[in-house]
Amino acid sequence: MTAEWRFLVVGAGAIGTYIGAALAEAGHEVAFLVRERSASHLRKHGIRLEWASGRVTAIPQPHIAASPEEALDRAPYDLAILALKNYHLPAFLDEIHPHAERFPPILSLLNGVEAEAQLERALGEGKVIAGAVTTAVARTAVGNAKVERMRGLGIGGGHPLAAEFAKVARAAGLNPRLYPNAAAMKWSKMLTNLPANATSAILDMTPSEIFADPALARLEAEQLREALRVMEALRLPVVNLPKAPVRALAFAVRRLPQPFLRPFMQKALGSGRGGKMPSFHIDLHSGRGVTEVEALNGAVARFGARLGVPTPVNQALTKMLTTLAHGKSPAEKWRRNPKALIRTVRDNGNPPIAQIFTE
Numbered sequence: 416m417t418a419e420w421r422f423l424v425v426g427a428g429a430i431g432t433y434i435g436a437a438l439a440e441a442g443h444e445v446a447f448l449v450r451e452r453s454a455s456h457l458r459k460h461g462i463r464l465e466w467a468s469g470r471v472t473a474i475p476q477p478h479i480a481a482s483p484e485e486a487l488d489r490a491p492y493d494l495a496i497l498a499l500k501n502y503h504l505p506a507f508l509d510e511i512h513p514h515a516e517r518f519p520p521i522l523s524l525l526n527g528v529e530a531e532a533q534l535e536r537a538l539g540e541g542k543v544i545a546g547a548v549t550t551a552v553a554r555t556a557v558g559n560a561k562v563e564r565m566r567g568l569g570i571g572g573g574h575p576l577a578a579e580f581a582k583v584a585r586a587a588g589l590n591p592r593l594y595p596n597a598a599a600m601k602w603s604k605m606l607t608n609l610p611a612n613a614t615s616a617i618l619d620m621t622p623s624e625i626f627a628d629p630a631l632a633r634l635e636a637e638q639l640r641e642a643l644r645v646m647e648a649l650r651l652p653v654v655n656l657p658k659a660p661v662r663a664l665a666f667a668v669r670r671l672p673q674p675f676l677r678p679f680m681q682k683a684l685g686s687g688r689g690g691k692m693p694s695f696h697i698d699l700h701s702g703r704g705v706t707e708v709e710a711l712n713g714a715v716a717r718f719g720a721r722l723g724v725p726t727p728v729n730q731a732l733t734k735m736l737t738t739l740a741h742g743k744s745p746a747e748k749w750r751r752n753p754k755a756l757i758r759t760v761r762d763n764g765n766p767p768i769a770q771i772f773t774e
Contacts, residue, residue, distance in 0.1 A: 419443050420583055423486055423495040423519060425507065427457060429552040430524055431498035432560035434568075434589070436464035436472045441587035446478035446489055454481035457558045465561040483514050492519040494580060496546075497534070500698075501525050501710035508537045515539065520576055522546045526608055527710035528601045528718075544580070545571030545597035547604040549659045550590075553691060563691070566590065567657020569604065571597025592657050599651045603661045606642055606653070608694075608711050610635050610684045613732040616695035616706065617739060619750045626681035629673075630757050634728060635684075636676055639668045641726040642715045648722040699740055708736040731763040 421444045424435040431447065439445040449457060461475040480486035495518065499507060504525065511518055515538050523531050524546045534543045549566035567590030570581050577593060584591040594600035611622035614631060625631045643665055646653065653665040667679050698706040712729040719726035735756070738744040749755060 420493040420580075421491070422446070423448055423489075423492045424498060425495060425521075426498040426503075427453060427462065427558055428498065428500075429554040429560045430548055431496070432462055432464055432554070432558065433550065433552045433562060434496055434498060434524070434548075435477075436462055436474060436560075437587045437589055438583070439474050439477075440472045441583070443583070443587075444478075445474075446480060446486060446492075448480045448483065448486040451481045453557055454479050460558055462558045463560075465555075465559075467562045467565050483511050483518070487514055487517050490517060490519070494544075494576060495519045495521040497521050497523045497525060497530075499525060501527050501530060501707045502705045504530055504533065508533065512537065518542075520544065520574070522570070522580065524548050525710070526605065526707055528598070528605055528714050529710065531597070531601070541574070544574045544577055545601055547600055547656060549604070549607070549656045551691075566659060567592060569594055569600045569656050571600055573597065590657050594654060596651070596654070598649070599646075599654050600656070602642075602646050602649070602651050603654045604656055605711055605714070606639060606661055606664060607656070607659055609638055609642060609715075610680070612693040612695045613638075613708055613712055613736050614756065615693045616699040616708075617732070617735055617749045617756060618753060619696070619700070619746070620753075622684060622693065623681065626677065626684060628753050629677060631753050632677040632680060633673060634757065634760060635680060636668050636673070638712070638715075638728040638732065639664075641719065641724070641729050643669065644724050645715055645718045645722060645726065648724050649718070695736060699736070704740055704742070706736060706740050708733050708740075712736075727763040728760055731760040735759060 419442055422438055423446050424431050425448045427447050427449045435445045457479050462477050464472045518538055520542045522544045523534055531543050531545050547569035551564040553561050553563055555561050568584055570577050570591050570593050572593045572595045581591045581593050611625040614625050615622055653662050655662050667676055695706045695708055713733040715729040716726045716733055
């Protein structure tokens, strides 16, 4: 039995609810830092997690804080767990700036590959642990979440707390795995986030529909090849994540001829989500006006530009989806119109792309 830890979970969406409820059920003290509009609801109705088995973990009276000041009144914490969308990170950094010295070490579960450096600049060197969640969790209501597919939790090694927290997470049923190369872990996780994410949002089509279209399947493969070439330039290996065989995906994208690759991607990626739409689609069609495309495809493009690796597909998808999210492009122009998307990517100023994508 591990000793009791004190956690501050930042965010009570799908991942925050999942991690926080699991740790609380394992006997640890967990407080949640959420926005004011969610705080009153959670104080009144509590937090509820349904596991894939149907078992329910409920926290009827959770410790809720609506500001960093309120949260830190309960300090000290052993570890904070950051479970936000990337587009909420700038506001979070602004809020904690006056409290950086008092803020506990933080496990970053944000998608993408750039958040940890931003957090270290804000909180100080040695206060950030990289993390990656592969378990599929859906938010069903405010404070309610459901585990759809149990996989696990990646934890970047090297920090003094990483190995100890891994023991805590294992006892809480989170299936953790330590990774000596945290950057390889984060980039490998991003490879799983890219497929049929931006295209699904832009075209308003399901992942299965995306991979059923030969031209779109070529586009999906090429955006992954661009990311893999950036990883090679960074000298980062592809690593498998908990119950996520990322190396097999990378091998297939690099080696399989297109006639064999498309059925592989259709089975492995198109049907793997079940009926759930990808996160970019959910964000775009909820009217939030923002998605995480800048943190994913945009990061591939930024690192590619820095390293001299061409990334025209990721550049084009980032620009198209950002324009759509900001309301600067009519959604009907793209809805269920793969040819328009292919033309835009093909004409993105890079001659080799014209040879890869045919209508």
